[in-house]
Amino acid sequence: MLHLRLIVPADRTEAVVRAVEETVGTTHLVVLPGAARDPAGDVVMCDVAREAGDGLLGELRELGLDETGSIAVENIDLSLSKRADEAEEEAPGEGADAVLWEHLADATHEESTLSVTYLAFLVIATMIAACGVVLDNAILIVGAMAVGPEFGPLAGLCTALVRRAPRLAARSAIALLVGFAAAMVLTTGFSIAMDAVGLFGRDMLDAARPNTDFIWKPDMFSFVVAVLAGIAGTLSLTSAKSGALVGVAISVTTVPAAANAAVALGYGEIDQMWGSTEQLLLNLVGIVVAGTLTLLAQKVLWGRRG
Numbered sequence: 001m002l003h004l005r006l007i008v009p010a011d012r013t014e015a016v017v018r019a020v021e022e023t024v025g026t027t028h029l030v031v032l033p034g035a036a037r038d039p040a041g042d043v044v045m046c047d048v049a050r051e052a053g054d055g056l057l058g059e060l061r062e063l064g065l066d067e068t069g070s071i072a073v074e075n076i077d078l079s080l081s082k083r084a085d086e087a088e089e090e091a092p093g094e095g096a097d098a099v100l101w102e103h104l105a106d107a108t109h110e111e112s113t114l115s116v117t118y119l120a121f122l123v124i125a126t127m128i129a130a131c132g133v134v135l136d137n138a139i140l141i142v143g144a145m146a147v148g149p150e151f152g153p154l155a156g157l158c159t160a161l162v163r164r165a166p167r168l169a170a171r172s173a174i175a176l177l178v179g180f181a182a183a184m185v186l187t188t189g190f191s192i193a194m195d196a197v198g199l200f201g202r203d204m205l206d207a208a209r210p211n212t213d214f215i216w217k218p219d220m221f222s223f224v225v226a227v228l229a230g231i232a233g234t235l236s237l238t239s240a241k242s243g244a245l246v247g248v249a250i251s252v253t254t255v256p257a258a259a260n261a262a263v264a265l266g267y268g269e270i271d272q273m274w275g276s277t278e279q280l281l282l283n284l285v286g287i288v289v290a291g292t293l294t295l296l297a298q299k300v301l302w303g304r305r306g
Helices: 010-022 050-062 082-090 101-111 116-135 139-148 151-161 166-196 202-206 222-240 244-249 257-264 270-305
Strands: 002-008 026-037 040-048 070-075
Touching: 002 010, 002 050, 010 026, 010 040, 010 050, 010 270, 026 082, 040 050, 050 070, 082 151, 082 244, 101 139, 101 151, 101 166, 101 222, 116 139, 116 166, 116 202, 116 257, 139 257, 151 270, 166 222, 166 257, 257 270
Parallel strands: none
Antiparallel strands: 002 040, 002 070, 026 040
16 A cells, blocks of 8 residues: 655645545545645645556646645555555555556656765775676675666666656666766776785686686676566566565676776776676666566556556
8 A cells, every 4th residue: 555645735625635536446535624834735645555556646747736736655564454455455456566657767766866876886886896706706796796786777767768758768878877987997997906916916817717707708698687687677666576676686797797897908808808898788788678678568568457
């Protein structure tokens, strides 16, 4: 269930209440006349089944409530109410299958912004991965994958393509391109500094690395895994099962590939650099293609059910 808290101009309260009452799957409707002060108006609260939430939010936006008032949505972790159970049964479909497009757009907007925090996480993850590829340490590689924040802008790009939102697409693409470029440049400098103090060495990069040499030797399995990870990551976002994102993060070779390319560039190992770059691009394309197709499939299937 979702909890909606609405601030409504007094002249639109009747229309908003009617929209709530006519939406199958709503309950616990509360109207507090004149309770809102900034912006001034009435406060309307209700609970709605997740599978009916996107439709109701669309109607509220059509009434202009996002511009003249306020729409706040919260997930209800526990609701002990027979009426709430009945509302969920009345709503068509299953809540786990429903996509809240407004929530998805808002979440990906925040995660796809090129911020200092985003850059810091991506740079640190790439440097950790650089240590992993030089030491041929799979644990460091997995750790770097988990730290990397790149799935946010990837999800934002998928959402933008489905919703035809050029600004979100541009923001996500900039976060990816500038983020990885900055991470690779700084990691190249990091590897040179580590070499200067004797912690990295060309012989370590050229040595047999059975645990990590796949990073710069892309094949079709790399693309297949990226596609599967893109599907799983998109489903985890749309179903609010964020725990699956950890598994997605450690399934794709984006950050490690960027790290290997940066270290190889520092030592002039052009073959490894290009191989790693190809691995990076293959994973990024696979995730975007799979994520976009997954969102399109959800949109079509849910639209038919509705």
